[in-house]
Amino acid sequence: MLAFITTFNSLIFLALAGLHAYWATGGTRGLTAALPAHSTGAVVFQPGRGMVWAVAVVLLVLALLSTAHLLPASAGLPASWLRATDWAVAAGLGLRVLGDFRFVGLNKQVRDTTFAHLDTRYYTPLCLVMALGFVGLALAVRL
Incomplete structure (x- = not known):
């Protein structure tokens, strides 16, 4: 089970890191569906390339962190x-599940945008599954 959780979380984080790298290099496909928007359709914020690269790096680090559980002696x-x-x-993923009480997560108020529909159907449940996976990994670590 540990190998499954680790592999699942790592692959999701790697895919998301790749997607963010694509956006950071100028790609636009799927970008509007990934940005929270007001009911009017205007995006809540427009991240710059530096911010998108930073998110890609953080996601890559999270993939490596998850993978460390499979390495001998947890990679030292x-x-x-x-x-x-x-x-x-x-905890971070759990907070993402709860949301910001406006545009993201279970407690969002804006529910009639493309992002909101995708957040309800895919993004928030995925964050919940991954949060539970990291709880499982934390409990599996032998001190």
Whole structure:
């Protein structure tokens, strides 16, 4: 089960990192569906390339963190550090599931945009599954 959770989380984070790298290099496909919008259709914010690259790097690091669980002796990382980061990632994803009480997550108020529909159907459930996966990884770390 540990291998499945690790592989699942790693592949999702790698795919998302690749998608963000695509956007950062000027790609536009799927971008409007990934940005929260007001009911009028205007996006809430327009991230710059630097911000998109930063998100891509963070997602890549999260993929590597998840993968570390499969490596011998967790790639030399102290077990307590690995467990703490697992809990931190789980908490971050859990907060993403709850949302900002306006545009994102379970508690969003704006529900009639393309992003909102995709968030309800795919983005938030995926974050929940991955958060639970990181809880499982944290519990599996032997101190």
